[in-house]
Amino acid sequence: MSPVITNLLLKSLGETLYMLGVSALIAALVGIPLGILLVVTEKGGILACPAFNKPLSFVVNVVRSIPFIILMVAIIPLTRLIAGTSIGTTAAIVPLTIAAIPYTARMVETSIREIPSGLIEAAESMGATPLQIIWKVFIPEALPAIIETMTVVIVTLIGSSAMAGTIGGGGLGDLAIRYGYQRFQADVMIATIVVLVVIVQAIQFIGSRLARKADKR
Amino acid sequence: MIELKHINKSYDGHITALEDINLTIQDGEIFGIIGQSGAGKSTLIRCINMLEPPTSGEVLINGKDMTKLSQKELREERKHIGMIFQHFNLLSSRTVWQNVAFPLELAKVPKAEQEKKIAAILELVGLTEYRDKYPAQLSGGQKQRVGIARAIVSDPEVLLSDEATSALDPETVKSILQLLKRINKKLGITIIMITHQMEVIKQIADRVAVIEKGKIIEESSVVDLFTNPKTETSRKFIGSVISNELPEGLSHMNITKERQHPEDLTALRLSFRGDVADEPIVANLIRKYDLDVSILYGNIDYIHGVPFGKLIVTIAGAEENIRAGLSHLDNLPIESEVIGYVPSHN
Ligand SMILES: Nc1ncnc2c1ncn2[C@@H]1O[C@H](COP(=O)(O)OP(=O)(O)O)[C@@H](O)[C@H]1O
Ligand SMILES: [Mg+2]
Numbered sequence: 274m275s276p277v278i279t280n281l282l283l284k285s286l287g288e289t290l291y292m293l294g295v296s297a298l299i300a301a302l303v304g305i306p307l308g309i310l311l312v313v314t315e316k317g318g319i320l321a322c323p324a325f326n327k328p329l330s331f332v333v334n335v336v337r338s339i340p341f342i343i344l345m346v347a348i349i350p351l352t353r354l355i356a357g358t359s360i361g362t363t364a365a366i367v368p369l370t371i372a373a374i375p376y377t378a379r380m381v382e383t384s385i386r387e388i389p390s391g392l393i394e395a396a397e398s399m400g401a402t403p404l405q406i407i408w409k410v411f412i413p414e415a416l417p418a419i420i421e422t423m424t425v426v427i428v429t430l431i432g433s434s435a436m437a438g439t440i441g442g443g444g445l446g447d448l449a450i451r452y453g454y455q456r457f458q459a460d461v462m463i464a465t466i467v468v469l470v471v472i473v474q475a476i477q478f479i480g481s482r483l484a485r486k487a488d489k490r
Numbered sequence: 491m492i493e494l495k496h497i498n499k500s501y502d503g504h505i506t507a508l509e510d511i512n513l514t515i516q517d518g519e520i521f522g523i524i525g526q527s528g529a530g531k532s533t534l535i536r537c538i539n540m541l542e543p544p545t546s547g548e549v550l551i552n553g554k555d556m557t558k559l560s561q562k563e564l565r566e567e568r569k570h571i572g573m574i575f576q577h578f579n580l581l582s583s584r585t586v587w588q589n590v591a592f593p594l595e596l597a598k599v600p601k602a603e604q605e606k607k608i609a610a611i612l613e614l615v616g617l618t619e620y621r622d623k624y625p626a627q628l629s630g631g632q633k634q635r636v637g638i639a640r641a642i643v644s645d646p647e648v649l650l651s652d653e654a655t656s657a658l659d660p661e662t663v664k665s666i667l668q669l670l671k672r673i674n675k676k677l678g679i680t681i682i683m684i685t686h687q688m689e690v691i692k693q694i695a696d697r698v699a700v701i702e703k704g705k706i707i708e709e710s711s712v713v714d715l716f717t718n719p720k721t722e723t724s725r726k727f728i729g730s731v732i733s734n735e736l737p738e739g740l741s742h743m744n745i746t747k748e749r750q751h752p753e754d755l756t757a758l759r760l761s762f763r764g765d766v767a768d769e770p771i772v773a774n775l776i777r778k779y780d781l782d783v784s785i786l787y788g789n790i791d792y793i794h795g796v797p798f799g800k801l802i803v804t805i806a807g808a809e810e811n812i813r814a815g816l817s818h819l820d821n822l823p824i825e826s827e828v829i830g831y832v833p834s835h836n
Contacts, residue, residue: 389577389579391575391577391579392579392581394541394575394579395573395575395579396592396596397541397568398539398541398568398571398572398573398650399568399569399573399592399593399596399640399644400564400565400566400567400568400569400593400596400597401565401596402565402596405596409581409592409595409596410581413581413583413584414581414582414583416583487583489582489583489624489625489626490582490626
């Protein structure tokens with residue numbers, strides 16, 4: 274492989290990691306609280322508010338059911354509004370994040386629902402406020418599951434970021450398509466695949482380790 | 491003092507879980523509530539700390555009506571009411587120490603004071619060495635000890651126990667009950683415990699209420715309930731701990747309902763309580779009525795220090811002496827019953 278290609282590979286890797294890092298971070302910062310909100314505001318929840326819960330749940334479902342490639346195109350005006358442009362790596366972060374948020378929220382919601390109701394009851398019997406229940410029961414008890422969720426989210430984002438790459442987002446997916454596919458450079462294709470596999474494996478490995486470490490059950 | 495006045499509770503407007511419950515629980519007593527599964531026990535105990543607000547009625551704790559409090563006031567009150575659960579409900583992500591710290595953190599107790607209290611409580615429940623273990627690394631009995639430590643670390647006046655021993659094996663049940671008794675005596679905490687096991691009531695309760703289909707059908711001291719149960723349900727519960735079945739070891743004796751042979755011995759079951767347990771019943775039968783008495787089985791159960799005895803004996807002797815002996819027994823404040831006849835060659 275020529276140094277030019279190596280440089281291209283490194284640059285693409287950097288772009289991919291940038292897209293992943295920022296979109297996963299925002300997805301976590303928004304998706305996790307959203308997941309918690311979905312649980313606490315539902316009927317019978319510790320901050321029950323169906324009037325808020327129902328529309329929120331609906332929006333989450335709608336966004337989740339749109340295939341990423343369509344979502345990406347459909348929200349171009351929004352992307353332009355946020356990123357100032359609709360092409361480029363930074364612009365790709367907008368649809369990536371928007372797709373990852375509802376997924377994260379639903380997964381977090383599920384893991385919090387799996388906490389035995391007795392724990393919430395015990396906390397309530399000790400006079401815990403809803404906020405204390407969220408901080409001291411929900412988050413620590415669901416932490417292993419939340420880490421696993423974020424691992425899946427990041428791995429999924431790698432796939433989506435490759436798609437985003439094809440519309441000018443850069444990154445490894447873009448590289449594989451432009452050089453490996455359109456210019457028949459098999460070595461680039463193979464190198465990209467190897468790098469992708471290594472990233473996915475590494476993320477999966479780290480995620481599982483962290484989740485196991487957090488899991489005291 | 492805890493007073494429940496005309497408590498009604500229905501779920502979804504039509505399932506009646508509790509109907510006109512009236513109870514008064516004195517400070518410092520251990521009050522048991524026993525009933526079958528589905529009787530409404532958990533609902534009732536949850537009404538006391540308002541985890542399940544009653545549909546109507548008053549829950550007075552030291553005169554303060556829990557049903558009239560705001561959420562904020564209620565949370566304050568709950569800090570003075572500990573609760574333990576059948577499935578322990580410990581936080582799996584916290585160590586023993588951190589679990590016990592939980593209520594103190596909620597109440598924002600200063601760190602130094604927290605540490606003093608937790609150390610003392612872990613000592614009391616015998617878990618000092620386990621302070622850094624996670625619940626998953628503990629046995630059921632140890633988990634319940636953590637549950638108890640967590641419930642009493644903030645010095646509550648009342649401890650509510652929802653089937654706290656139901657998930658434990660009999661040996662562990664005993665040790666947990668002893669611990670609860672010690673806490674009751676040493677710290678003066680009022681304990682309200684619901685259970686479907688008469689053994690639990692028998693071992694530590696002072697007074698007991700029997701609940702069936704959402705209603706209290708009987709309420710008395712534990713000794714009175716055992717001596718003089720007024721309802722069929724109570725009798726069944728008592729039967730579960732003081733059985734009237736023949737002990738298994740006697741099955742080889744071929745006790746028959748009818749006398750097979752003139753020489754057969756008469757088998758008697760004598761049940762007696764407290765005051766008469768000291769009387770020389772057997773000695774009198776031998777001395778005054780010239781009967782041969784052999785003891786097949788004997789057992790004394792103590793319920794709050796009151797002995798409940800059971801003897802199975804065979805008697806032999808002249809026909810008229812046996813009759814006189816039996817009528818003598820009838821005049822004593824004990825229950826005697828001919829349960830059959832045993833072939834004399836035994
Ligand atoms: N959250 C609930 N919703 C509807 N019905 C309930 C609920 N909790 C309990 N019940 C009903 O109330 C009755 C009493 O239940 P419970 O108090 O749990 O009984 P116990 O603890 O004696 O087994 C049962 O018929 C039960 O099905
Ligand atoms: Mg129950």
